[in-house]
Amino acid sequence: MREETIQLDHGSGGRAMHALVERVFARAFANDFLQELNDSAILPPASGRLAMTTDSYVVDPIVFPGGDIGSLAVHGTVNDLAVSGARPLYLTAGFVLEEGLPMAVLDRIVSSMAEAAREASVLIVAGDTKVVPRGKADKIFINTAGIGVVRDDVRLGGGNARPGDVVLINGTIGDHGMAVLCRREGIAMESEILSDSASLNHLIEAMLGAFPGIHVLRDPTRGGVATTLNEIACQSGVGIRLHEEALPVREDVAGVCELLGLDPLYVANEGKVLAVVPAESADVVLEAMRRSPRGRDACRIGEVVAEEPGRVFLRTRIGGHRLLDMLRGEQLPRIC
Amino acid sequence: MAGSEDSRNESRGSPELTPDGRRVAVRVQGIVQGVGFRPTVYQLAERHRLGGWVRNQPDGVRIEVAGAAADVKAFLGDLWDKAPPLARIVSVEVTELPFEPRPTFDILESHGSQNRSTLVSPDVATCRDCIRELFDPTDRGFGYPFINCTNCGPRYTIIRDIPYDREKTTMARFAMCPECLREYRDPRDRRFHAQPNACWSCGPNIWLEDPQGNRLSAGRRALADAVERLKEGQILAVKGLGGFHLAVEATGEERVRRLRRRKIREEKPFAVMFRDLEAVTRYCRVSPEESALLEAPERPIVLLRKRGKTSGEGTTPIAEAVAPRNRFLGAFLPYTPLHHLLFFESPYEALVMTSGNRSDEPIVTENDEARSHLREIADAFLLHDRDIHIRCDDSVVRLFGGAPRPLRRARGYVPVPIFLEAAGPSVLAVGGELKNTICITRGAEAFVSQHIGDLRNLETLRAFERNVDHLQRILEIRPERVAHDLHPDYLSTQWAERQDRFPVIAVQHHHAHIASVLAERKISGPVLGLALDGAGYGPDGTIWGGELLWVDAERFRRLGRFRHLRLPGGDRAVLEPWRTAVSALYLLAGGDVGKAYPDILNTFPARERSVVLAMLERRLNCPLTSSCGRVFDAVSAILGVRHRVTYEGQAAVELEQAAQADSGRYVGAVYRRDDLWILDPLPMIRLLVEDLRRGVAPGILSMRFHNGLALLLAESLEKAREATGLDRVALSGGVFQNLTLSELLEADLVGRGFEVFTHREVPPNDACISLGQAYVARARLFRGR
Numbered sequence A: 001m002r003e004e005t006i007q008l009d010h011g012s013g014g015r016a017m018h019a020l021v022e023r024v025f026a027r028a029f030a031n032d033f034l035q036e037l038n039d040s041a042i043l044p045p046a047s048g049r050l051a052m053t054t055d056s057y058v059v060d061p062i063v064f065p066g067g068d069i070g071s072l073a074v075h076g077t078v079n080d081l082a083v084s085g086a087r088p089l090y091l092t093a094g095f096v097l098e099e100g101l102p103m104a105v106l107d108r109i110v111s112s113m114a115e116a117a118r119e120a121s122v123l124i125v126a127g128d129t130k131v132v133p134r135g136k137a138d139k140i141f142i143n144t145a146g147i148g149v150v151r152d153d154v155r156l157g158g159g160n161a162r163p164g165d166v167v168l169i170n171g172t173i174g175d176h177g178m179a180v181l182c183r184r185e186g187i188a189m190e191s192e193i194l195s196d197s198a199s200l201n202h203l204i205e206a207m208l209g210a211f212p213g214i215h216v217l218r219d220p221t222r223g224g225v226a227t228t229l230n231e232i233a234c235q236s237g238v239g240i241r242l243h244e245e246a247l248p249v250r251e252d253v254a255g256v257c258e259l260l261g262l263d264p265l266y267v268a269n270e271g272k273v274l275a276v277v278p279a280e281s282a283d284v285v286l287e288a289m290r291r292s293p294r295g296r297d298a299c300r301i302g303e304v305v306a307e308e309p310g311r312v313f314l315r316t317r318i319g320g321h322r323l324l325d326m327l328r329g330e331q332l333p334r335i336c
Numbered sequence B: 001m002a003g004s005e006d007s008r009n010e011s012r013g014s015p016e017l018t019p020d021g022r023r024v025a026v027r028v029q030g031i032v033q034g035v036g037f038r039p040t041v042y043q044l045a046e047r048h049r050l051g052g053w054v055r056n057q058p059d060g061v062r063i064e065v066a067g068a069a070a071d072v073k074a075f076l077g078d079l080w081d082k083a084p085p086l087a088r089i090v091s092v093e094v095t096e097l098p099f100e101p102r103p104t105f106d107i108l109e110s111h112g113s114q115n116r117s118t119l120v121s122p123d124v125a126t127c128r129d130c131i132r133e134l135f136d137p138t139d140r141g142f143g144y145p146f147i148n149c150t151n152c153g154p155r156y157t158i159i160r161d162i163p164y165d166r167e168k169t170t171m172a173r174f175a176m177c178p179e180c181l182r183e184y185r186d187p188r189d190r191r192f193h194a195q196p197n198a199c200w201s202c203g204p205n206i207w208l209e210d211p212q213g214n215r216l217s218a219g220r221r222a223l224a225d226a227v228e229r230l231k232e233g234q235i236l237a238v239k240g241l242g243g244f245h246l247a248v249e250a251t252g253e254e255r256v257r258r259l260r261r262r263k264i265r266e267e268k269p270f271a272v273m274f275r276d277l278e279a280v281t282r283y284c285r286v287s288p289e290e291s292a293l294l295e296a297p298e299r300p301i302v303l304l305r306k307r308g309k310t311s312g313e314g315t316t317p318i319a320e321a322v323a324p325r326n327r328f329l330g331a332f333l334p335y336t337p338l339h340h341l342l343f344f345e346s347p348y349e350a351l352v353m354t355s356g357n358r359s360d361e362p363i364v365t366e367n368d369e370a371r372s373h374l375r376e377i378a379d380a381f382l383l384h385d386r387d388i389h390i391r392c393d394d395s396v397v398r399l400f401g402g403a404p405r406p407l408r409r410a411r412g413y414v415p416v417p418i419f420l421e422a423a424g425p426s427v428l429a430v431g432g433e434l435k436n437t438i439c440i441t442r443g444a445e446a447f448v449s450q451h452i453g454d455l456r457n458l459e460t461l462r463a464f465e466r467n468v469d470h471l472q473r474i475l476e477i478r479p480e481r482v483a484h485d486l487h488p489d490y491l492s493t494q495w496a497e498r499q500d501r502f503p504v505i506a507v508q509h510h511h512a513h514i515a516s517v518l519a520e521r522k523i524s525g526p527v528l529g530l531a532l533d534g535a536g537y538g539p540d541g542t543i544w545g546g547e548l549l550w551v552d553a554e555r556f557r558r559l560g561r562f563r564h565l566r567l568p569g570g571d572r573a574v575l576e577p578w579r580t581a582v583s584a585l586y587l588l589a590g591g592d593v594g595k596a597y598p599d600i601l602n603t604f605p606a607r608e609r610s611v612v613l614a615m616l617e618r619r620l621n622c623p624l625t626s627s628c629g630r631v632f633d634a635v636s637a638i639l640g641v642r643h644r645v646t647y648e649g650q651a652a653v654e655l656e657q658a659a660q661a662d663s664g665r666y667v668g669a670v671y672r673r674d675d676l677w678i679l680d681p682l683p684m685i686r687l688l689v690e691d692l693r694r695g696v697a698p699g700i701l702s703m704r705f706h707n708g709l710a711l712l713l714a715e716s717l718e719k720a721r722e723a724t725g726l727d728r729v730a731l732s733g734g735v736f737q738n739l740t741l742s743e744l745l746e747a748d749l750v751g752r753g754f755e756v757f758t759h760r761e762v763p764p765n766d767a768c769i770s771l772g773q774a775y776v777a778r779a780r781l782f783r784g785r
């Protein structure tokens, strides 16, 4: 039997496309707003400040241990809203499909998107599909945009970190980047590393519920924890000190990073949030995090200091301090 | 240390000589303050029956003398010839004045003014006169650990600002007693204007503390207790001149190992301070040049060949743990009164004196810092209350073919400038990242800072910033440009890009290496440059490190390079040389390395090696490099000498140390590709593996590798000479810390009629980068005018 695949017709705007939308997208994402299939989704008025974001997903491989490009496209955008202090409400989804993509693969990705949206309590209310000839794209690219509502009492911002604040994270570092890389490059470890890709909005809601005055929330995606903290240190004009022994890194992630010559602090995460919190509220926030399924391994990894503004550094096990600078690009050799 | 002849300038202006009377104004520049220059002038004036005065000014020493013309002439000659030992005269300007007799000769108070072209003196080892006093029970300086005079003592490390006066040093808080003041004020006394002059009753004191901070004893008692504890094998943190040392008696194997464990320093060699030269010769072979270096006022650590265990009658050999698997030992002599006192009536004659720090951190300089940072290492602390204003490590020098080559330039040498060929604009160069130094130029002088270290350590980065400020202050320079490396991630580059005071100029790493040779050897290009090191960022985005270049002050062109190797895991491969070995064998075998070299692969860790092979297969985090240093790594790992390193360069160091005399050599290949000469060491590795399989000893293999590499380099230079017509060669890069290769190559090149230029004043490693950057930036600026 010939495998059913995506053809150029599926993006033509004609019958094939309508069939695809009906059969795949509308069914999976079913909700009242999408059901209309109009040019725009018409949404009820929301009370409060709106947050809006967009992101495109081009991950290779499209299916990886712990997730796929579909769930990632939901998690990433939901998290961008959530770390802004917003309760995510609606997403749009735009697809660029490469001619020849197996329909079964598309089905799987779309259903995992739908599943992720359900879990995050967001609705996918509008969408778009384009098909490009073979080689003009790599299997499937997804863009998602999202809208959420920001609570009135939160004032989050990268510039809000203050000396004395503590830095919290909800779990282990570097899982997503290494899961994707090991799958892509065929590196087999004894146990398979799973991506941490997940929606964080419920966790963050719990955190803000426990203490609305959190100073900074950021998701350390591309560039990892080190890069994200560097951004915060620069924006806030403060130094950030991490403690090597406090950094949660799974043994297998640490092992494969060492083998490949990578530093987990610069590896991407997709289900992690960094929180900068006044010291006196740290325990309250940590408690709230640990009660939430996505925050069970939450811990304190460092603190904000007045000295060394704009710099992030690691207090090593032997007591020295190593700079964690912001890299221009890849981790390049520099030992002469 | 007299100035160069060509800057003598004995007569200016229109001479108005009366037949027998002559009066002149003189300005002397160079290192002429704080070195006993004015008393010398005073005594010379007296000797030649001249009247007049001498005065320190920020732009040098000003003198006016009047007297018989013949006496004035003799006086001017003596200024050069009888200058005090620490003075370094750069120029003497003489202006004739209408004759007027002057009845007396006076030393006038210092004058402040805006132009500060005076040079600050480096720290100088205790002189013979002071040592004599130190050990003379009848002298008031007996046993005082801080005596000094105009010919010796602390300078650079205690100076906060210039001009060099006590109030501007960390001695400011000690008021001189009447007796010290008398010495200080008497132009005939050798302590005349010795700024750090002090004694038991008025100066800094010394005391011994336990790690809990309890004061155990002070003064002479503290010194006697310290000696006693060292004798028992305890580890002492000793506050010295430019920072703390950790001291332990050097013959006790277990004692030295205990220090290694506590300091978390596995194998990197420790330096040993010996009681005196005689003691050194009992443990090491010392040539006349080497003993001169050991006893020089700079008192560097000198790398000396160890004697065999059996030589030297009745002596206990230095513990193997001091410098494991190393035929050389870093030896140095006491350079402060405190050090001399640690050997006074001591039963030992050799102490490990290693930098007082936790591994990878800069050397500790403050008492409180020592108490917290060294608490887990030291059994007791020998502290004092003379503050160290600026950190300065011990310098390290090794003799290469009879000429000293610095490996670390710091105490004793800094801040003596490198004198450049010509004056030019002022620039600040921020250097590399590891072994960082900075450099500031002023006129024809280039001030290269002391060794600062690895900037990825936060404390070191702070020291870097502090040095940038300090050098600008004491030299009074506002640079016009900041020069930095091309590597986007070097913290020095990031610092340069972040500062917004000065425009920046980027200089390629290996260009800077070769340019630093041009700078210090006062040659202008073009030359052929051979830059061999571990890694530097190339403009093509690959990592360079085995480069044959056409170089002049402003520009460079790549003529050739080592064949590319992939570095599986980037910097990880530097820590684990076996990775580079796998990479080289992978290339040699055309991919099927498991079939071609199973015997060698099997010596490497099984699980990791399969990942590394996968990485090579997929080109995953395997950056390309043309590094020569990595070739040493690969060979070292293939021979089983070193698979993983615990300090920088260890694989290459131990490969060199392993070499045994042999005249065989492995022949590499030089060929043309993409308009470049490719220096291909892989045929050498193939031959080496064949010999290894035949059971040839690693020491022989190492020698044949060194011989072959020298030949490969010489032949590539030969081709470059044919192509360019240039026969001057400059050598730089960390690989030239390798004595065996350096001597082989230089001899070969000289034999082929090349003119060879190597480092004499700054190290060939990345400590030279700042000088090269400054030199290039200056030339580009100059041309832009």
Ligand SMILES: [Fe+3]
Pocket (backbone or CB within 6 Å): A336, B509, B513, B533, B534, B535, B536, B733, B734, B765, B766
């Ligand atoms: Fe270098």
Ligand SMILES: [Mg+2]
Pocket (backbone or CB within 6 Å): A055, A076, A077, A080, A221
């Ligand atoms: Mg995003």
Ligand SMILES: [Zn+2]
Pocket (backbone or CB within 6 Å): B126, B127, B128, B129, B130, B131, B148, B149, B150, B151, B152, B153
């Ligand atoms: Zn002296």
Ligand SMILES: [Zn+2]
Pocket (backbone or CB within 6 Å): B176, B177, B178, B179, B180, B181, B198, B199, B200, B201, B202, B203
């Ligand atoms: Zn006194």
